[in-house]
Amino acid sequence: MIILALxxxxxxxxxxxxxxxxxxxxxxxxxxxxxxxxxxxxxxxxVDIWQNLAYITFLFKxxxxxxxxxxxxxxxxxxxIRQNFIDGLxxxxxxxxxxxxxxxxxxxxxxxxxxxxxxLGMLYSPVxxxxxxxxxxxxxxxxxxxxxxxxxxxxxxxTLIRRxxxxxxxxxxYATSIEPIATGIMKYQYELPVxxxxxxxxxxxxxxxxxxxxxxxxxxxxxxxxxxxxxGWTAIFLYLTYLLIKKRDV
Amino acid sequence: MxxxxxxxxxxxxxxxIKAVQELDLQIETGQVFGILGPNGSGKTTTLGMLLGVTKxxxxxxxxxxxxxxxxxxxxxxxxxxxxxxxxFLNSIENLKxxxxxxxxxxxxxxxxxxxxxxxxxxxxxxxxxxLGMKQRLAIATALVSDPDILIFDEPTNGLDPQGIADIRKxxxxxxxMGKTIILASHLLDEVQKVCSDFMVLKSxxxxxxxxxxxxxxxxxxxxxxxxxxxxxxxxxxxxxxxxSVKFEYxxxxxxxxxxxxxxxxxxxLYERGIVASHLANVRSSLEEQFLSILDEDD
Numbered sequence: 001m002i003i004l005a006l007x008x009x010x011x012x013x014x015x016x017x018x019x020x021x022x023x024x025x026x027x028x029x030x031x032x033x034x035x036x037x038x039x040x041x042x043x044x045x046x047v048d049i050w051q052n053l054a055y056i057t058f059l060f061k062x063x064x065x066x067x068x069x070x071x072x073x074x075x076x077x078x079x080x081i082r083q084n085f086i087d088g089l090x091x092x093x094x095x096x097x098x099x100x101x102x103x104x105x106x107x108x109x110x111x112x113x114x115x116x117x118x119x120l121g122m123l124y125s126p127v128x129x130x131x132x133x134x135x136x137x138x139x140x141x142x143x144x145x146x147x148x149x150x151x152x153x154x155x156x157x158x159t160l161i162r163r164x165x166x167x168x169x170x171x172x173x174y175a176t177s178i179e180p181i182a183t184g185i186m187k188y189q190y191e192l193p194v195x196x197x198x199x200x201x202x203x204x205x206x207x208x209x210x211x212x213x214x215x216x217x218x219x220x221x222x223x224x225x226x227x228x229x230x231x232g233w234t235a236i237f238l239y240l241t242y243l244l245i246k247k248r249d250v
Numbered sequence: 251m252x253x254x255x256x257x258x259x260x261x262x263x264x265x266x267i268k269a270v271q272e273l274d275l276q277i278e279t280g281q282v283f284g285i286l287g288p289n290g291s292g293k294t295t296t297l298g299m300l301l302g303v304t305k306x307x308x309x310x311x312x313x314x315x316x317x318x319x320x321x322x323x324x325x326x327x328x329x330x331x332x333x334x335x336x337x338f339l340n341s342i343e344n345l346k347x348x349x350x351x352x353x354x355x356x357x358x359x360x361x362x363x364x365x366x367x368x369x370x371x372x373x374x375x376x377x378x379x380x381l382g383m384k385q386r387l388a389i390a391t392a393l394v395s396d397p398d399i400l401i402f403d404e405p406t407n408g409l410d411p412q413g414i415a416d417i418r419k420x421x422x423x424x425x426x427m428g429k430t431i432i433l434a435s436h437l438l439d440e441v442q443k444v445c446s447d448f449m450v451l452k453s454x455x456x457x458x459x460x461x462x463x464x465x466x467x468x469x470x471x472x473x474x475x476x477x478x479x480x481x482x483x484x485x486x487x488x489x490x491x492x493x494s495v496k497f498e499y500x501x502x503x504x505x506x507x508x509x510x511x512x513x514x515x516x517x518x519l520y521e522r523g524i525v526a527s528h529l530a531n532v533r534s535s536l537e538e539q540f541l542s543i544l545d546e547d548d
Contacts, residue, residue, distance in 0.1 A: 083334035086301045087351045087391075088324035249304045 046125045046132040051220060053117050054143035054206040057109070061147045062172070064105045065154035069167045071101060072158035082250045091245050099238065102151040110144040142205040142222040149202045149230045150175075152237040159244045175199050198237075201229040252279050253315055254399055254430050255300065260309035262295050262454075269295040270454040272309065277432065277447075279398075282425045284441035284448035284462070285434040286540060292454035293434040294331055294403055301328055301401070314398075324352040327392030328401035333384040337377035341368055341387055344376055345394055352395040362390045366420065382413040389420055399430040406440060418444055438537045442466070450543050458543045465539050472512050475501040475528040476519070485522050489515070501528055 075081040084094065117140070122128055154171055161167040183194035194200050204226045207219045255277040262270040270292040277283050285293050298304030300311055302320055313322040335344040342359050349357040363369040366386040371379065379387065385405060392400050402421065406414040421444050425431050435441055441448050442462060449459035476482040482502060486495050491510035496503045506515065512531045519526055 078337060079332075079334045080336055082303050082330070084347075084351060085303050085320070086323065086328050086330060087348050088320055088322075088326075089351045090320040093320075247305065249298070 046121050046127055047135050048209070049117050049121045049125065050136040050139040051206060051209045053113060053120070054139040054146075055209055057113055057116075057143065058146070058203070058206070060109060060112075061150045062175075064109060064147060065151055065171060066168060067105065068098075068102060068151050068154040069158040069171060070164055072098060072155060073162060073164035073167055076162040076250075077164065079250075085250060092242075095242055095245050098155060098241075102148060102155060105151060106144050106148040109147045110140055113140055113143055138222050139206055142227070145227065145230055145234075146202045146205045149198070149234040149237075152234045152241070153198060153202075156237040156241045156244075159241045195225070195229060198233040201226065201233055205230055253277070254279055254281075255311065255313055255432075256315070257300070257311040258309055260296070260299060260311055261307045262292075262299055262304060263307045268454050270299070270451075273451075273454075273456055275449065275456070275459075277430065279430055280428060281447050282421075282431045282433065282445045284445035285432065285451060286438060286441050286448055287434075287436065287451035288544075289436055291436075291451040293436075293451055295454075296451070297328070297330055297401060297403055297432070297434060301326070301330065303330070324395060325397050326399050326401060327395060327397040328403075329388040329392055329405065330401075330403045332407075333388035335376040335384070335387065335391075338375055340375055341372040341390070344387065345391060348391045349394050354395045357394055359394075362393055365393070366390045367416075381408050382410070382416075385409065385413070385417060389417070393424070397429070399432065400424060401432045401434075403434045404436070405433070406435075406437065438540050450540060452544055457546075470506050470508070470512075471532045472504045472506055472515060473501045473528060473530040473532055474504060474515070474519075474526050476524050476526050478524065481522075481524055482519070482526075485519055485524055489518060503532075 075084075081094065085091065114137075118133070121133065125132075153175075157171045157174075158167045161170060179197055179199045183197050183200050186192040187194050195204060205222060209220065253276055255275065257273055257275040260270060260273040260275075261268075273296060285296065287293050295304055299306045300313075302318070302323060311318055314325070316322055336347070339347075341363055345357070345359050345362065349359075360369065360372075363372050366389050368383060368386045368390065371383060376384070376387065389402075389405075392402075405421065406417050409417065418440065421431060421433065425444070431444075433441065433445060445462050447459075447461050450457050474482065474486075479502070483495065486492050486502065486504055489510075491507045492515075493505045493507060495505075504515070506512075512529060516526060516529055
């Protein structure tokens, strides 16, 4: 029920933009769709479609991350977190309500991805028999883990910083610039392994599939190591968030 | 009488600043307890620790003789500093959240909002409310779980005189329902009008605790004035029962010992040929007691 109440908040805070996100999400995929169909690639064929879609929709998780960051930072800037504690909410309950939000968003993106995959696949795939449809659907789960880990990171950054603007800037800057540049230098300059970085590990769950269409070898399965590393980071971020909420004055 | 709140050596340091130092405090059921102190004396910090939002440095406290678990706070209605609500939600929705956190079954939102006079605006978003309305909603929220104890922190801050009078009346009404109230304020007048007991905090240290009536009744104060001020002063200085004379706001204020009344003083002055043009019995105000308490401590 607290989660429900927070949804109401989020509904107002993010409001209609959330619907627009979904519109945008579908639109985005429609564009991608026309481009790839014109070029005659089997992007939306079953078996392949799950990895392809799961990869394409990685952008969607940034929007969800903003939802999480805004939800946390509004609690701090409006001080409602303070009043909720005064009213008798425990700190653990507060964290659970926010983790509940993340779970909800994760399920939402998983469901959206599944529906989208089924629709696009049914429309455009030459094979639509059931065994082919469900083959490779583990990419949906991998995508959900990716979203969940990513949102846990967003939760941690927001709880640490508590200012909406600064949190979003730092979050995006880290996820799109700092870590990719750092790992890029390490990987190509010094040939060091980079699989243990958080954003990299989330991204590794569903690897870039399209290169196979130009006959390059790609990892077209979900690797156990990637799952473990991503789960590890998720646990670390959630635990750090727990410590922050538990120990700090509000 | 049972103990509602007990603190033991409660202390909070913010870095080098000692916000609250070794506070021992006991509040009984039914008291209207004032926490007085200048700005920055540690009132809100103390309440913050008691309400689980500020982590204490050391010491212990106990609500209802049952410790400090978060579930106990569900039996407390509290507002710290400003009214805090989700700005985009209306009164009912904000009340629903509070009621949900406090596990209230079948809350009567309409009744509460009528009590605090906010019923007509119940469907408007919180951010559109005036400060007075926000305070009213805060009081409604504090009352939502029908708590045994209510905590108000500067409830009349920033309100107009009518709003101040309304809120004070509400607090007095709540106290008459038999609820325990803790009221933090820097407004002495407010504590004097509302509270039965009070303590004074200064730089985080408790410098005084007692009953409001006891403090007020210690001395009687007489405002007196005559055309011949010099003669009046001389006469007053000859009376043993007059413990001090001060010139305040155009009149002389004399403090009398208990057995000596205004009538005695008037008779005495008349016998000395001094006719008082102004003579009034004023209740000693908490303000002077408060200032003298703070002075003594220096």
